[in-house]
Amino acid sequence: MKSTIPDTGVPITPAAGNGGDRQENRHEASLHGEILLRLRDYVVEGNIPEGARVPERQLCEMLGISRTPLREALKVLAAEGLIELLPNRGARVRQLSQRDLEELFDVMAGLESLAGRLACEAITDAEITAIEQLHYEMYGHYLHRDMHGYFQTNQRIHESIVAAARNETLRTAYANFAGRIRRVRYSANFARKRQRWAEAMREHEAILDALRRRAGSELSDILFQHLRNKRTAAIEHLSEPQEDAPASA
Amino acid sequence: MKSTIPDTGVPITPAAGNGGDRQENRHEASLHGEILLRLRDYVVEGNIPEGARVPERQLCEMLGISRTPLREALKVLAAEGLIELLPNRGARVRQLSQRDLEELFDVMAGLESLAGRLACEAITDAEITAIEQLHYEMYGHYLHRDMHGYFQTNQRIHESIVAAARNETLRTAYANFAGRIRRVRYSANFARKRQRWAEAMREHEAILDALRRRAGSELSDILFQHLRNKRTAAIEHLSEPQEDAPASA
DNA sequence: GTCGGCCATTTTGCATTCATTTTTTGTCCT
DNA sequence: AGGACAAAAAATGAATGCAAAATGGCCGAC
Incomplete structure (x- = not known):
């Protein structure tokens, strides 16, 4: 049995054995x-x-x-x-080349840029307040050097912006591309450089500012640049040698 | 007639050359x-x-x-x-509600906006010249009131911009959304209003201008607005003449 | 000793078949 | 006559079977 498959002998998911306890399915029943x-x-x-x-x-x-x-x-x-x-x-x-990753990041940047623009058209004060809350929470993570918390809150902020765009089609596309990128676990390492981290925080403040003023075009620009910088950091990280032990789970 | 099933006894043999090629050449064999x-x-x-x-x-x-x-x-x-x-x-x-169409148009606008931004980073003078050629050709169609030729050239211009972005991922996504919209045959009617047509021409000149100057942010803005206006015209057109009542049971 | 062709095994692609669910229709009751 | 219930018919969902192609190993030739 010369298995060409590396270590794929894995339990793909616990998946709650076929006990037959589940027929309540919202969408995917089949x-x-x-x-x-x-x-x-x-x-x-x-x-x-x-x-x-x-x-x-x-x-x-x-x-x-x-x-x-x-x-x-x-x-x-x-x-x-x-x-x-x-x-x-x-x-x-599918293995993503560096070029593929760059392309994906740029598309994500474009989608978030669009999301910001659209969000400015319809976002409520309450939503802005919620994003501000997340922002402060993220700032706390930043101060405490809590990278994991930072990233999670960061992601929630970006998702909030996408949600505020009130465009389900955009949301779906965004989720799809995000899934493609997520395979590459860049996020755990990409912001080792503290300088980049501080920059990201400043950019986020500018994002919030533009959002408060409902400055669509401006926010669009800022978001694109923000994601562009993220991309650069991620690609740089990928080019560097990875010496870390991956087991952080 | 309560049955929503129409006589679908249609020969499914189009297979004729389409305006845009699809992204998957890997499936054609099977x-x-x-x-x-x-x-x-x-x-x-x-x-x-x-x-x-x-x-x-x-x-x-x-x-x-x-x-x-x-x-x-x-x-x-x-x-x-x-x-x-x-x-x-x-x-x-899938039947697209008006809201769906608005969303799709906005996403298309975002993607083209992104394409313009990226194109400014890498477009060559030759490509700009080619787009200029298309622009003049389109202007000729405009002067001759040749709507069909106008739309075809217009589409080629937008595709050229997307191509100049040098991002295959973006191109694929763009083609996908374009396909979804194409089902709704708005293009044959959306520019009945001559005023909108003239506006579109002016916008295209601004697009070309920004492209020549490689003004990424500016071009991004212009393209988004251009597509936004297109969307408005299309949606208005859809609201006015109701050629077919889709009222399904 | 290495390269190339041949054959067995595995794997994919598609058709067919079986099981469930939905829809229609026919009948009966109110 | 109209509606509700039930059975038949049809359509979908999933499994199995079969042919073609690919992978891998083996043997022979150079």
Whole structure:
């Protein structure tokens, strides 16, 4: 059994055994729907090495289903850009080149830039107040050098801006691209440089300021530049040697 | 007639050269890949009424295949947002509400805005010259009141800007959203108002000007406003003449 | 000793088949 | 006559089977 698969013999998810305790499903009641969600999470979490070839058979065993719904889910994941489907040669986790990452970051920047612009048109004072709260909370994390908390709050701020844009299509697209990037766990390391961190905080203050003034164009510009700088930091980090131990879970 | 099922006995043989090529060349070999391309074109072309329920069996007969590859293609189309997949109730052509259209237009505006910004970073003089050529050509169409030629050239200009952004991810996303909108055939009517047409020409001149100066932020702003105005015109057009009452049961 | 062709095994792609759910239709009761 | 219930018919969801292509190993040739 010369398994070309690295370490894919993994429990893909606890997934609450088939006890039959769950028929209350909002949207994805069907099997292929659930498989899709689980597989997507599984890939996004980075449990499969890049470019690793994962035979359908093995995935079927792991998931306890037949190949038909699995293949449907794979097609969708391929359409989402998470995996690649080579004809007659199976599915591979799409490996993102540095160029791909740059492109993804730029698209994310464009989407957030758009979100900021749209948000200025319809955001309520209450929403701004909520974002301000998050901002102060994030500032606290920054002062305490709590990188994990900082990133989580940071993400919530950006999500709040996207939500304030009141555009579900944008929200979905944003989530999709965010998922593609999330595979690359840059966030845990990208802001080691304290200087960049301080810059990011200043940029966030400018974001908040523009948001308060509902200055759409300005906010759009600031957000794009903010994400651009993030991108630069992330790419630089990726180019550097990674000496760290990844196990922070 | 309570049945929403129309006579879908239509020959699904368009497959003719489309204005824009799709992003996936990797699927063309396999059957489901070809089915995907044909079905997507078929839906984008608007051959299926909105919300119409099309039984898989019927599509299989039309396409001469079995249900397995068809279902795979349907899943992908659903992921792309072209159709809806109701659990146990089949696939329906996704009908876009006015709100959906507004959202789509805004996202397109954001993507083109981003494209303009990125294009300013890397566009060559030759590319600008080419766009200028298209611009003059479009101006000729405008002077001759040739709406069809105008729209085609206009589309080529916008595609050129997206291409100049040198971001394949962006290009793919742009093509996807463009396909969703294309179902709604607004373009044939949206510029009935000559005033709007003249405005659009002026905006295009401003676009070209900003592009020549590589003024990224400015071009970003102009493009967004340009698309915003397009959106307004399109939505207004949709509200006015109701050629078909989509009222489904 | 290494390269190249041949064959067995595995894997993918598609068709077919089975099981569930939905929809329709027919009948019966109010 | 109209509505409710039930059974038939059809459609969807998932599993299995089968053919074609690919992967890998083996043997022979150079």
